[in-house]
Amino acid sequence: MMTEPILKLEGLKKHFESTSGGVFNRKKGVVKAVDGIDLEVLPGQTVGLVGESGCGKTTVGRTVLKLYEPTAGKIIFNGRDITNLSRKEMKPLRSQMQMIFQDPFASLNPRQTVGTLIGATFDIQKITPPGGVKVEVERLMERVGLNPEHVNRYPHEFSGGQRQRIGVARAIALKPKLIVADEPVSALDVSIQAQVVNLLDDLQQEFGMSYLFVAHDLSVVQHISDRVIVMYLGKVMEDADKHDLFAAPRHPYTKALLSAVPVPDPIKGRARERIILQGDLPSPMNPPAGCVFNTRCWKVQEKCLTEVPALVQISPNHRLACHFPEPAKSN
Numbered sequence: 001m002m003t004e005p006i007l008k009l010e011g012l013k014k015h016f017e018s019t020s021g022g023v024f025n026r027k028k029g030v031v032k033a034v035d036g037i038d039l040e041v042l043p044g045q046t047v048g049l050v051g052e053s054g055c056g057k058t059t060v061g062r063t064v065l066k067l068y069e070p071t072a073g074k075i076i077f078n079g080r081d082i083t084n085l086s087r088k089e090m091k092p093l094r095s096q097m098q099m100i101f102q103d104p105f106a107s108l109n110p111r112q113t114v115g116t117l118i119g120a121t122f123d124i125q126k127i128t129p130p131g132g133v134k135v136e137v138e139r140l141m142e143r144v145g146l147n148p149e150h151v152n153r154y155p156h157e158f159s160g161g162q163r164q165r166i167g168v169a170r171a172i173a174l175k176p177k178l179i180v181a182d183e184p185v186s187a188l189d190v191s192i193q194a195q196v197v198n199l200l201d202d203l204q205q206e207f208g209m210s211y212l213f214v215a216h217d218l219s220v221v222q223h224i225s226d227r228v229i230v231m232y233l234g235k236v237m238e239d240a241d242k243h244d245l246f247a248a249p250r251h252p253y254t255k256a257l258l259s260a261v262p263v264p265d266p267i268k269g270r271a272r273e274r275i276i277l278q279g280d281l282p283s284p285m286n287p288p289a290g291c292v293f294n295t296r297c298w299k300v301q302e303k304c305l306t307e308v309p310a311l312v313q314i315s316p317n318h319r320l321a322c323h324f325p326e327p328a329k330s331n
Contacts, residue, residue, distance in 0.1 A: 003042050003043060004043075004079060005040040005041055005042050005043075005076075006041055006042065006043045006077070006078055006177055006178055006210045007039075007040065007041040007064065007075075007076070007077055007178055007210065007212065008039075008040050008041075008074075008075075008076040009037060009038055009039045009040075009060075009064070009073065009074070009075060009076075010038055010073055010074040010076070011036045011037075011038060011072065011073035011074065012034055012036065012037050012038075012060070012063065012070055012072075012073035012074070012075065013032070013034055013035055013036050013070065013071040013072040013073050014033050014034040014056075014059050014060075014063045014068055014070055014071050015030045015031060015032050015033065015034075015035075015071045016030070016031040016033055017029075017030060017031075018030065018031050018285055028285075029285045029286070030285065031284050031285045032233075032234050032284050032285070032287060033056045033059040033234055033284055034056045034059050034060050034063060034234050035056075035233070035234035035235055035284075035287070036072075036073065036234075036235065037060065037073075037231070037234075037235065037236045038236070038311065039229055039236065039239065041178065041210045041211075041212055042210065043177070043208065043210055044204065044208045044209070044210060045210050045211075045226045045227065046204065046210070046211040046213055046224055046225045046226050046227075047210075047211070047212055047213065047225065047226065047227045047228075047229060048213045048215060048221035048224070048225030048227070048228040048229065048242070049061070049212060049213065049214045049215070049229050049231060050215055050216060050218060050221055050228060050229070050230055050231070050257070051216065051230060051231035051232055051257075052216065052232070052257075052281055053216065053281075054281050054284070055231045055232050055233060055234070055281070056231055056233070056234040056284070057214045057216075057231050058102075058182055058183070058214055060212075060214070060231070061099070061180040061182050061212060061214045062099075062180075062182075063075070064097075064180055064212065065097055065099055065180055066082065066085070066087075066090050067099075070083055077093065077096075077097065077178070078096065078177060092125075094124075094125070095121075095125050095127070095174040095176065096174075096176050096177045096178065097176055097177070097178050097179075097180075098170075098171040098172070098174070098176040098178070098179050098180075099171065099179065099180045099181075099182060100164075100167050100168055100171050100179060100180070100181045100182065100184045101167060101182055101184075102182050102183040102184065102186060102187060103187055104155075104160060104163035104164040104166065104167045104187070105155060105156075105160070105163055107167055108155040108163060108166060108167070109155075110154060110155055110156060111154075112154070113151065113152050113153060113154055114141070114146075114150065114151055114152075114153055114154070114155065114158075114166055115134065115137050115138075115151035115152060117155070117166065117170060118137045118140055118141070118166065118169050118170050118173060119133045119134070119136075119137045120170075121170055121173040121174055122136070122173065122174075125174060127174065134151070136173070137151060137169075138151055140169040140172070140173055141166075141169055143169070143172075143203075144165040144166075144168050144169045144172075144199060144203075145165055145195075145199065146162060146165050146166065146169070159192075160187060160188050160189070160192070161188050161189070161192035161195065161196060164184060164185070164187075164188060164192075164196055165196070165199070167184075168184075168196070168199065168200065168203070172203055172207065172209070175207050175209075176209060177209060177210060178209065178210045178211075178212065179209055179210070179211050179212075180211075180212045180214070181200065181211055181212070181213045181214065182214045183214055183215055183216070184196065184200070184213075185197060185215075185217075185220060186215065186216070186217060193220065197220060197223060197224055200224065201224060211224070213225060218257060218258060218260075218261045219261055219262070221242075222242060222246055222261075225242050226241070226242060227239065227240065227241055227242060227317075228240060228242050228245045228246075230245075230251065230253065230254045230257065232253050232281075232292060232293055233281065233282060233284055233287050233292040233293070234284055234287070234292070235292055235321065236311055236319070236321060237251045237253050237254060237293065237320075237321055237322070238250060238251040238253075238254045238318075238319070238320050238321070238322075239311070239318070239319040239320075240317060240318040240319070240320075241317040241318070244315075244317060244318055245318075246258065247329065248326075248328065248329040249326065250314065250318070250320050250322065250325040250326045250328065251320055251321070251322050251325060251326070252293070252297050252298065252299050252322065252325075252326065253293050253296075253297070255275060255326055256275040256276075256277050259273060259274050259275040260274070260275075275298075277296045278296055279295055279296050282295055288305075289305065289306060290303075290304050290305045290306045290307055290308060291304045291305075291307075291308060291309050291321075291322070291323065299324045301323070301324060303323050304323055304324070307323070309321045309322050309323050
């Protein structure tokens with residue numbers, strides 16, 4: 001029996017109008033931040049969304065939660081089409097869909113205590129937990145590794161890792177079904193990153209939540225994800241089971257990304273092929289015709305310049321958008 005996805009995106013697009021600013025504020029063009037992507041997240045699954053800065057992965061996360069209104073396509077959450085729901089209609093669903101932001105300090109009101117910040121979730125949804133809000137807030141703080149006695153402290157009194165734990169406590173307060181984690185560890189020290197990733201892992205086992213985990217650090221994604229989706233310039237390049245993707249990437253862009261991941265063994269690192277992409281990421285306001293990766297791809301041919309590759313299923317757990325993919329590894 002097939003499991004219904006908790007989140008399904010169909011042809012999702014998010015375009016932003018770019019203006020010149022100044023007195024006349026003329027429209028300069030349209031930034032195609034997300035340009036027609038399909039993805040699914042199953043219950044209890046972690047899907048990693050990776051790519052270079054500017055590829056549109058954060059925009060996907062924010063559009064999923066309707067922090068940005070989609071330009072086109074469908075967002076289906078828990079079997080319900082939420083694409084065109086108003087802010088008022090979305091409010092009851094907010095308890096089931098939460099976000100952990102990249103910068104924990106910017107996402108916390110500096111004038112409110114930690115207890116107020118975490119407890120606000122219950123006030124907004126008009127939910128009174130057993131034992132009262134204060135008891136539940138202290139329990140949540142303890143669960144994410146914070147001292148409950150610090151409930152009356154302000155965000156600036158905590159370290160970066162502790163502030164991210166506050167963000168995690170706030171996100172899990174109502175036991176949501178889906179959490180969009182937008183680069184939740186990229187602003188933290190490496191030693192603290194592992195602690196926060198392990199915490200997210202433990203919470204998922206405990207509550208059965210699904211994560212859409214947005215990141216550019218592939219080693220973190222490899223640790224936490226079940227599936228990995230690789231984006232480039234607003235489009236999905238490759239979507240595969242984590243083990244398949246890291247063992248045998250088929251898209252040239254994925255192969256280039258993985259070649260940059262540091263390896264602990266320097267001998268193996270020297271022997272490994274390092275692919276350095278030439279040029280910069282093209283402007284999403286004026287993406288290349290054909291395959292969007294054609295300006296930087298070492299396998300580019302005439303077909304790539306004119307024909308957009310479709311995202312096709314090449315095996316039960318692997319989708320790919322490339323005219324000339326890397327050969328499959330033989331077992």
